[in-house]
Amino acid sequence: MNVLSKRFAKIKEHFEKEAAVFDKLFFKVVPRYQEMMEAIIEAIPFPKQDKLKIIDLGCGTGNLTQKLIGAYPNAYVTCIDMAENMLKMAKAKLKRKPNVSFWLGDIRNFDYSGKYDVIVASMVLHHIDKKDKVRFYRKLYNTLSKGGVFYVMDIFLSPGNYLQKLYIDKWKIFMKTNGLPKKEVDNMIARHQREDRPVIFEDELSIMRKAGFTHVDVILKHYNFIVYGVRRIRLK
Numbered sequence: 001m002n003v004l005s006k007r008f009a010k011i012k013e014h015f016e017k018e019a020a021v022f023d024k025l026f027f028k029v030v031p032r033y034q035e036m037m038e039a040i041i042e043a044i045p046f047p048k049q050d051k052l053k054i055i056d057l058g059c060g061t062g063n064l065t066q067k068l069i070g071a072y073p074n075a076y077v078t079c080i081d082m083a084e085n086m087l088k089m090a091k092a093k094l095k096r097k098p099n100v101s102f103w104l105g106d107i108r109n110f111d112y113s114g115k116y117d118v119i120v121a122s123m124v125l126h127h128i129d130k131k132d133k134v135r136f137y138r139k140l141y142n143t144l145s146k147g148g149v150f151y152v153m154d155i156f157l158s159p160g161n162y163l164q165k166l167y168i169d170k171w172k173i174f175m176k177t178n179g180l181p182k183k184e185v186d187n188m189i190a191r192h193q194r195e196d197r198p199v200i201f202e203d204e205l206s207i208m209r210k211a212g213f214t215h216v217d218v219i220l221k222h223y224n225f226i227v228y229g230v231r232r233i234r235l236k
């Protein structure tokens, strides 16, 4: 793996430590996590028996890949993550699946010279700095086959202070209602504000356009959590 910046080394360290309890925690942290993953699967425009080539960016413990393989049993999924322990959990979860492979490293450094029908990214792209996104998304655009789709689920900022505050308040309520102690909720928010690089959704759309993606649309939105994506319609 290439040398990670200090910020990414810190993020990696967190996920290495958190891997064993990630699943238990994440369902309590991300509102409508299941529903959002299902929205991604349901928006895939290909027949269920197709031998799709799929990339799961920042696959973590493999939750989305597990759903993808469930819906598309003949698909071939490449799971990418920079945290070894997250990949270990994913491997354990997907151990009987010969059509899943794993790549340890930064999603920006994968060899995107092949062609893929589906690229998914669940709760990972907020880690990428805004200044690096166009270049990275262009690689994703170029690796998509004609008719291929790029679907994302992630956290965003509101352009206005009032809604931004509302979103954070709603997020805290969700976590508390799901049993996270106040201290953990506060830690989660502090970590998000310190480590993550969410952007305003309008800026994300503009980045996507600059990278070549047109017709990007929102599939589902829950306050600051958004599922969105696009189908590549042109080859150039």
Ligand SMILES: C[S@@+](CC[C@H](N)C(=O)[O-])C[C@H]1O[C@@H](n2cnc3c(N)ncnc32)[C@H](O)[C@@H]1O
Pocket (backbone or CB within 6 Å): 008, 011, 012, 015, 026, 057, 058, 059, 060, 061, 062, 063, 064, 080, 081, 082, 083, 086, 105, 106, 107, 108, 121, 122, 123, 124, 127
């Ligand atoms: C919040 S978790 C989400 C995991 C999974 N996609 C899910 O929805 O359950 C983010 C994952 O992205 C990985 N990650 C973050 N930045 C990355 C990068 N630049 N390259 C590869 N993996 C990255 C982390 O190691 C972590 O496993």
